[in-house]
Amino acid sequence: MKRLLTILLAFYFSFFTLTAQELPQGYFRNPLDGDIGLSATFAEFRANHFHGGLDMRTGGAIGKPVYAAADGYVAKVSISPWGGGKILYIKHPNGYTTVYMHLDSYAGEIGKAVLKEQYAQQSYSITKLFAPNELPVRKGQLVARSGNTGGSGGPHLHFEIRSGGMEDLHTHSRTYNPLLFGIPYTDRINPVIRGIKLYPVGGKPIELGKESTISVPTEFYLGIYATDAAEGSTLRNGLHRIEVHVDNQLAFMYTTDAFPVDSTRMVNALIDYRRYIDTRQAYLLTRALPGAEGEWIPVRQGDGIFRFELGSKHKIQVRAYDIKDNIAERTFTVNVDYEKTYCPVAIGTTVKYNAPLNIQQPAVIVQMSPYTLYDDDILEVLDKEEAPYSAPLVTIRPTFNDIPPDKAYTLRLKPKATLGVDPSKVVVALVGAKKLSAYTTSYNDGWYTAQVRNFGQFTLAVDTISPTVLPLNFSDGKSLKSTTLKVKIGDNLSGIQTYNCYLNGSWILAEYDGKSATLVIDARGKIKGGANKLRVAVVDAAGNVADVTYIIRNS
Numbered sequence: 001m002k003r004l005l006t007i008l009l010a011f012y013f014s015f016f017t018l019t020a021q022e023l024p025q026g027y028f029r030n031p032l033d034g035d036i037g038l039s040a041t042f043a044e045f046r047a048n049h050f051h052g053g054l055d056m057r058t059g060g061a062i063g064k065p066v067y068a069a070a071d072g073y074v075a076k077v078s079i080s081p082w083g084g085g086k087i088l089y090i091k092h093p094n095g096y097t098t099v100y101m102h103l104d105s106y107a108g109e110i111g112k113a114v115l116k117e118q119y120a121q122q123s124y125s126i127t128k129l130f131a132p133n134e135l136p137v138r139k140g141q142l143v144a145r146s147g148n149t150g151g152s153g154g155p156h157l158h159f160e161i162r163s164g165g166m167e168d169l170h171t172h173s174r175t176y177n178p179l180l181f182g183i184p185y186t187d188r189i190n191p192v193i194r195g196i197k198l199y200p201v202g203g204k205p206i207e208l209g210k211e212s213t214i215s216v217p218t219e220f221y222l223g224i225y226a227t228d229a230a231e232g233s234t235l236r237n238g239l240h241r242i243e244v245h246v247d248n249q250l251a252f253m254y255t256t257d258a259f260p261v262d263s264t265r266m267v268n269a270l271i272d273y274r275r276y277i278d279t280r281q282a283y284l285l286t287r288a289l290p291g292a293e294g295e296w297i298p299v300r301q302g303d304g305i306f307r308f309e310l311g312s313k314h315k316i317q318v319r320a321y322d323i324k325d326n327i328a329e330r331t332f333t334v335n336v337d338y339e340k341t342y343c344p345v346a347i348g349t350t351v352k353y354n355a356p357l358n359i360q361q362p363a364v365i366v367q368m369s370p371y372t373l374y375d376d377d378i379l380e381v382l383d384k385e386e387a388p389y390s391a392p393l394v395t396i397r398p399t400f401n402d403i404p405p406d407k408a409y410t411l412r413l414k415p416k417a418t419l420g421v422d423p424s425k426v427v428v429a430l431v432g433a434k435k436l437s438a439y440t441t442s443y444n445d446g447w448y449t450a451q452v453r454n455f456g457q458f459t460l461a462v463d464t465i466s467p468t469v470l471p472l473n474f475s476d477g478k479s480l481k482s483t484t485l486k487v488k489i490g491d492n493l494s495g496i497q498t499y500n501c502y503l504n505g506s507w508i509l510a511e512y513d514g515k516s517a518t519l520v521i522d523a524r525g526k527i528k529g530g531a532n533k534l535r536v537a538v539v540d541a542a543g544n545v546a547d548v549t550y551i552i553r554n555s
Helices: 004-024 109-123 261-269 273-279
Strands: 038-040 055-056 066-067 070-080 085-091 096-106 126-129 141-148 156-163 174-176 192-200 205-208 214-215 219-227 242-245 249-255 257-258 313-321 329-339 350-351 357-360 364-368 377-384 395-400 410-415 426-431 437-438 439-446 446-451 455-460 468-471 484-490 495-501 506-508 511-513 518-522 530-539 543-553
Touching: 004 219, 085 141, 085 205, 096 109, 096 506, 109 141, 109 192, 126 242, 141 410, 192 214, 192 313, 192 329, 219 242, 219 313, 249 437, 257 261, 350 357, 357 377, 364 377, 395 410, 426 439, 437 455, 437 495, 484 495, 484 530, 495 518
Parallel strands: 214 329
Antiparallel strands: 038 055, 055 156, 066 141, 070 085, 070 126, 085 096, 096 141, 096 156, 156 174, 174 257, 192 205, 192 219, 242 249, 242 313, 313 329, 350 377, 357 364, 364 410, 377 395, 395 455, 410 446, 426 437, 426 455, 439 446, 468 484, 484 518, 495 506, 495 530, 511 518, 530 543
């Protein structure tokens, strides 16, 4: 144990010394006015991803000024109804790129360039790269206004500092904790350890309550749920570092100061995933899974499972730190009173996490590439017919690790009888508690194929229903009350693939808010007096079309 402690501490101090030497201090400014208040910290645990930056509070308001964090140029703009919404990427001379997400609008020449590109592509959703001389910016220059676009849960600014990957600023880039760059930030509040669980190998978790001593088996691992708060921040932000000491020696340490943007999904292997989905409580697990590889891997003893002699007693200390090294600590004693629980025998196909998999049944084919799973497992694939589905109901689930796959795998389904419809109207769908969720589906020689990134129950579903179009603040043939037109669009199954709006025969930009499924059309300066024609054309992924024209009057 003493040698392990030396190795752990050597890694710890060398990593943090290296970080401090490499990252420029004071180069970047706060992209907002005033003191930083956070609604989410860097590398917080989320379902399917680490949080890649800081969520900066804007007082619940949209339209706060957003400033360039340093000199540079606009390298990229990306707009989507989902994810980061309206995003701005600014490349800086020192090699880093700052990223600003969920924006409401772009300022000045940036806004003009974005609007020009949207009309050139005739699309609200765009991705545009810019040359270094096209849109230069200065440190402190107004570049955007904060908003609530994309998958945002409320008005704020998501701010990142990345390096590498200028071609797409995603698959080859790394994101860093912006607070490591010397941006002023105040935090004098200690973290809180909200829960500790002991996970017997092969058994059910044991909740550690207020007791100071607890009986444990000879093999178990820990789960730690801790949160942070700071002046002006929300009360349950993520931690910077968690340590576990056994008998006064460091046995486990987790911290993440940077990670590759395209490997963020491995967070699922570090936490009690099912507990997080059910309660949003992120329990960090000390145990390791061999397929979860990355620079964020915790420093741990072996596989992170504590193995003790029967009848022994040990002191365990859990310490949680924030970015300013404020600390919360919990100490308890474990009495090793019984042997570990043995896992039950499971039935299915054995899967090696680092090997390919090909399961073929009469109506189901499952194909996985290596490292789709995080550990060896036994995969159960059940095929049965069940009403009201028009095809067999297929269950795909691992036995030991209830964690979604790291990457998509191929699922092919074949109906045992003809579905009686055009194959383009059929989709592979995940069966949820209340609805089906469709995947992009192709058809060939009787098989329907999709790339899926879930486990659960799957079936084939038929979509022959056109999308819906509903005016919200105007009526056909009536006078307008506003030149900002709002239209709600929706689809029953396969999902909206494209939409286009035309005013008096000309394409007009419609901003799509995915959260409310609403198109917002700014018709100022484009709508004429008297009668106007507004056409809304929507196509779903199964090729069903809704094409509606309204007469709107501008008196």
